[in-house]
Amino acid sequence: MIALSVMVAHPAHAEKADQDKPVILEAEKVSVNDVKQVYDLNGQVLLIKGSIIVTGEDGRITVDPQGYEFVDVIGTPNAVASFRQRREGPADEFMQGRGEQVTYDAKTEFLTLTGDATLKRLLNMQMLDQLKGWKIEYDDVKQHYQVTPPKDAKPEALPLARAILSPRRKATLEK
Template sequence: MKRLLPALLLLSGFCVMPAAHAEKADASKPTNVEADQMQYDDVKQINTFIGNVVLTRGSILMKANKMVVTQDPAGYQFVVMYAAPGTLASFRQKRDGGPDQWIDGQAERIEYDDKNEIMKLFSKARMRRLENGKTTDEVNGEYISYDTRAEFFTVHNTASGDSKPGAGRIKAIIQPRATDTKKAP
């Protein structure tokens, strides 16, 4: 049964990984953005950063060719990152639950909804969990939706967020967890 569950999750088009939430301390940190160019529309509350964009906020690191940040009246931000042709936009964030646990992802386009804490990766999407510098789990597909609060992902074989027969396959690599090797006295 232990080996059947991951197979069933993969066949149904989604993957659930054990909980260890994104680092909560990041929410109270300032956001720093570097880019070659910036355009700001104060009326519409839209910031557009172009060229070698690097965003940092606590342990969060986001990189893209272009980043559009929209802010709603309540102050929540919606971020869309676009990769340069032939490259991928990326993010990396430390996770609560251990001294060296991270989550990272790459895609041609990445959207982040600050209010709902949902990350969506479109086209050539890939996410990895890392512990002590080693990949523990990895998922690949054309679309990944990642709820950072619940640590829940869905992976689909089309960039529209639907899974369609014949549209390609998703791939997940789930590493075995370390077990206690000590023998009871």
């Protein structure tokens, strides 16, 4: 199996103010279990928490005892699931991704996009980094991307993972 793994050296992290924002949920149907802290969403899902925006067709949000959300949203063939989050820092920098399924763990700041997935890092609406593959994992704490092809991928079908990474300024790399 071939996997692309990239460590990224830039100082921005997920927007910390997002942690204290309320969760806004919209869907055609919302089922709430306050005891278990589980929210099931069906039909045109929209989740907003601070700068985080997640969309899809169906989803589930689980809240742990510390108040951190685990989000799992799936799309449809006509409308994929998507994720967008502003990053900490002086400029308008965003992480934006899409795929058949989006999972995000707010506690660990770990994003997984599965199924014909793409992930972009944007600065002032200009693309800096772009990843494509069957599965993309992004660890915001460690600043690490990993792109993985499907388990049944054949070597002759290469490239199964692709990354376009912008050069980092020397000042960004030295900390």
